[in-house]
Amino acid sequence: MxxxxxxxxxxxxxxxxxxxxxxxxxxxxxxxxxxxxxxxxxxxxxxxxxxxxxxxxxxxxxxxxxxxxxxxxxxxxxxxxxxxxxxxxxxxxxxxxxxxxxxxxxxxxxxxxxxxxxxxxxxxxxxxxxxxxxxxxxxxxxxxxxxxxxxxxxxxxxxxxxxxxxxxxxxxxxxxxxxxxxxxxxxxxxxxxxxxxxxxxxxxxxxxxxxxxKRDELTLEGIKQFFVAVEREEWKFDTLCDLYDTLTITQAVIFCNTKRKVDWLTEKMREANFTVSSMHGDMPQKERESIMKEFRSGASRVLISTDVWARGLDVPQVSLIINYDLPNNRELYIHRIGRSGRYGRKGVAINFVKNDDIRILRDIEQYYSTQIDEMPMNGEARPRTATVVPNVVIPPPPRL
Structure with missing residues (x-):
């Protein structure tokens, strides 16, 4: 509300x-x-x-x-x-x-x-x-x-x-x-x-x-919402790498719940030869400003961040939001995914869901009167009982 x-x-x-x-x-x-x-x-x-x-x-x-x-x-x-x-x-x-x-x-x-x-x-x-x-x-x-x-x-x-x-x-x-x-x-x-x-x-x-x-007015038009069943925490990283290799995006934001997780994921992605930037509240202001400038200009395409980026910040080219961790409260969910699909553009939100996150996902769906489908495979949404193997056939983005 x-x-x-x-x-x-x-x-x-x-x-x-x-x-x-x-x-x-x-x-x-x-x-x-x-x-x-x-x-x-x-x-x-x-x-x-x-x-x-x-x-x-x-x-x-x-x-x-x-x-x-x-x-x-x-x-x-x-x-x-x-x-x-x-x-x-x-x-x-x-x-x-x-x-x-x-x-x-x-x-x-x-x-x-x-x-x-x-x-x-x-x-x-x-x-x-x-x-x-x-x-x-x-x-x-x-x-x-x-x-x-x-x-x-x-x-x-x-x-x-x-x-x-x-x-x-x-x-x-x-x-x-x-x-x-x-x-x-x-x-x-x-x-x-x-x-x-x-x-x-x-x-x-x-x-x-x-x-x-009303809550039902807050579901953002133009944003397609999906979830990927990862079962365990340690499976998230490989799933993210698969998505990064198969999805063509203009710009994306990956949300984590803690600053430590942001630093860890950034290091892991760079070790795997993926180009990413990151931002959280413990970084010096000059560094945060530099990262924001690069991201707004398009020089940086993928940003890993805590919820410091979820409230109000606006980069129109962002087309994909990945919730590496589901948010700690349901209100944050709408703020996170609202970073994509700005000014009538289309956006996609993908949520990584462990077995013990299903309750949180259902709560979000009920609260916003929306449905979050399982990640499409070959262009079609799959039944929720199936295990997801991300395989969207789209040319991969370049690596450095």
């Missing part, structure tokens, strides 16, 4: 299905741009896209897998919008998404994330940024140093709020909120509704508007 909770105090909410006819002539070009982006929104985003008021435009769109926010007076070189995200990569992606529209509005946006130079953050903030995207720890550090001034902030966006709480950012989020003006508008985006999320909405908001998406 996806929840957007918004605290609108004074302004009319306009349905995403309505065209922005009332926008001022000065903003018509921006409205056209927003309308174009709106066509690629998800069902949750389409339900609330425009809020129009005199002299301002607020726009939410998931054109890059995150919510992009416009609520700015460009004549004022102060921070007016603050976006918190659970991972450094997601915060940087949000920043780049806003900067990509700089040709239209000349928005100044900076990413405050851990693992980077504090002095550079201070210098950028002193210059003046309309929007700051970042992780809670570094953002709060900049506020305490009085480098990030909050007096002009109009909106706080908590992206992937449930994941931030899972990572232990609750106190830091509350600390940041205490420094914001009382009239700050809050947007909270969450895939699940744990008690902590409801507690946060009650604390931050008055009479919030909630946009709820």
């Amino acid at each position: 996806l929840l957007l909770t918004l605290n609108f105090r004074k302004h009319e909410v306009v349905s995403g299905d309505q065209s922005p006819d009332d926008v001022s002539s000065v903003r018509r070009r921006l409205a056209a741009l927003a309308s174009k982006a709106h066509s690629g929104c998800t069902s949750s985003t389409r339900r609330l896209v425009f809020r129009l008021s005199e002299g301002s435009l607020i726009f939410f769109a998931e054109t890059t897998g995150v919510n992009i926010m416009w609520c700015l007076d460009l004549q004022v070189r102060e921070t007016q919008a603050l976006i918190l995200a659970p991972t450094r990569e997601l915060a940087v992606q949000i920043q780049k998404g806003l900067l990509a529209l700089g040709d239209y509005m000349n928005v100044q946006c900076h990413a405050c994330i851990g693992g980077t130079n504090v002095g550079e953050d201070i210098r950028k903030l002193d210059y003046g940024q309309h929007v700051v995207a970042g992780t809670p720890g570094r953002v709060f550090d900049m506020i305490r140093r009085r480098s990030l001034r909050t007096r002009a902030i109009k909106m706080l966006v908590l992206d992937e709020a449930d994941e931030m709480l899972n990572k232990g950012f609750k106190e830091q989020i509350y600390d940041v909120y205490r420094y914001l003006p009382p009239a700050t508008q809050v947007v909270l985006i969450s895939a699940t509704l744990p008690h902590e999320i409801l507690e946060m909405t009650n604390k931050f908001m008055t009479d919030p508007i909630r946009i709820l998406v």
